[in-house]
Amino acid sequence: MIEKARVLIDIGFCDRCLGRFFSGMGHGISNPDRGKALRTYISMLDGETPEYLESCELCGDVFRNIERKVDLLENASKGIDFSTFLIGSRFDKDVLEREREVSERLGLEGESIKVEFNRILGKAFEKRSGKLFSREQPDIEFLYDTRYEDVKVQINPVYIYGRYRKLTRGIPQTRWPCRHCGGKGCEHCNHTGKMYSESVEELIAHEFMLELLGKEHAFHGMGREDIDARMLGNGRPFVLEIKEPRKREVDLEEMEKRVNEFAQGKVEVHGLRLSSKEEIRRIKASRAEKTYVVYVRLEPDVEEEKLKNALGMLEGEIAQRTPKRVSHRRADMVRKRRAISLKLLEKDDRKAAIEVRAEAGLYIKELMHGDEGRTKPSLSEILGVECAVEALDVMEIDSKEE
Ligand SMILES: [Zn+2]
Numbered sequence: 501m502i503e504k505a506r507v508l509i510d511i512g513f514c515d516r517c518l519g520r521f522f523s524g525m526g527h528g529i530s531n532p533d534r535g536k537a538l539r540t541y542i543s544m545l546d547g548e549t550p551e552y553l554e555s556c557e558l559c560g561d562v563f564r565n566i567e568r569k570v571d572l573l574e575n576a577s578k579g580i581d582f583s584t585f586l587i588g589s590r591f592d593k594d595v596l597e598r599e600r601e602v603s604e605r606l607g608l609e610g611e612s613i614k615v616e617f618n619r620i621l622g623k624a625f626e627k628r629s630g631k632l633f634s635r636e637q638p639d640i641e642f643l644y645d646t647r648y649e650d651v652k653v654q655i656n657p658v659y660i661y662g663r664y665r666k667l668t669r670g671i672p673q674t675r676w677p678c679r680h681c682g683g684k685g686c687e688h689c690n691h692t693g694k695m696y697s698e699s700v701e702e703l704i705a706h707e708f709m710l711e712l713l714g715k716e717h718a719f720h721g722m723g724r725e726d727i728d729a730r731m732l733g734n735g736r737p738f739v740l741e742i743k744e745p746r747k748r749e750v751d752l753e754e755m756e757k758r759v760n761e762f763a764q765g766k767v768e769v770h771g772l773r774l775s776s777k778e779e780i781r782r783i784k785a786s787r788a789e790k791t792y793v794v795y796v797r798l799e800p801d802v803e804e805e806k807l808k809n810a811l812g813m814l815e816g817e818i819a820q821r822t823p824k825r826v827s828h829r830r831a832d833m834v835r836k837r838r839a840i841s842l843k844l845l846e847k848d849d850r851k852a853a854i855e856v857r858a859e860a861g862l863y864i865k866e867l868m869h870g871d872e873g874r875t876k877p878s879l880s881e882i883l884g885v886e887c888a889v890e891a892l893d894v895m896e897i898d899s900k901e902e
């Protein structure tokens with residue numbers, strides 16, 4: 501070890517850099533102190549006075565004027581609401597290359613210059629700002645470029661979990677760019693860039709954007725219902741993502757009221773709470789069972805008993821080739837999903853309301869009309885009559901994870 505330290509001293513590394521290469525030894529000692537102790541000890545052995553270094557062959561002056569660097573962070577984060585932060589940094593590639601070369605040659609595995617820099621700067625900024633350094637889900641992330649003394653700040657999103665009910669038909673879940681112009685705005689879309697003037701996403705996000713001063717938003721639903729289907733019952737879980745918010749403090753009870761007032765009669769939310777990026781993954785991976793009510797029109801009419809029997813026969817595995825209506829955006833394939841139970845709720849002349857409970861991913865409309873034989877079996881096939889779907893509502897999404 502003494503030999504290795506001697507090599508580093510000869511190259512012209514400062515106490516801090518010297519100490520950092522041996523950071524595995526002597527816990528609770530700072531890198532400069534450890535380096536200084538090593539240098540003093542080696543000078544003693546050699547009978548010399550330890551040399552004071554004006555500049556370092558590795559770190560140059562990046563660790564100097566830390567308070568000035570803290571000023572830069574302070575400036576960059578002015579006007580942004582945050583309580584936790586993370587620091588990342590960029591270094592000249594020659595510095596990193598030299599560090600790697602030396603540690604490989606001498607077989608040393610100390611802390612890296614980047615990690616120490618981020619730590620030192622983070623501590624200093626913590627002290628000045630009263631904010632907390634955090635690795636997990638920090639509110640903002642600084643990127644400090646040591647080459648140009650330049651700071652960039654990334655504001656991380658605020659995530660809000662909740663459940664929504666969609667009370668009217670004809671609203672898509674997310675913004676749907678205009679098919680003609682791709683979102684730029686044209687005559688077809690009345691220069692809105694959208695196929696539909698409203699979406700569940702926009703109706704929910706509106707008040708949050710005003711409150712949190714976000715730049716953009718994204719919406720992550722646990723699946724989605726058709727545009728013409730309502731979403732009733734306990735609602736569908738979602739995570740709303742407000743990107744680059746300049747404010748983060750939010751009273752969710754108050755927001756629930758505001759959203760529900762703004763989206764009145766169209767969309768309703770409940771159970772709002774703060775969420776995370778991880779939860780989006782969980783929501784997307786969910787295979788929750790669902791309950792629907794589907795309204796069909798039988799042509800010609802059949803007797804109630806016959807209909808009930810047919811519904812019983814549909815329970816079980818259903819083979820569905822990708823429906824025609826979605827085949828332009830999904831691969832053509834056959835998949836199998838279970839229809840768990842089917843129950844006749846009401847029959848009035850040729851119209852029937854049927855409750856269907858199904859495994860995630862079963863296409864309910866196709867289960868009724870058969871999609872020209874692409875779904876097997878189907879109600880239409882079993883009854884031997886046409887079963888046109890007039891309306892569909894999602895009643896319940898069985899997700900227990902809250
Ligand atoms: Zn140094």
Ligand SMILES: [Zn+2]
Pocket residue numbers: 678679680681682683684685686687688689690691693694
């Ligand atoms: Zn357009």
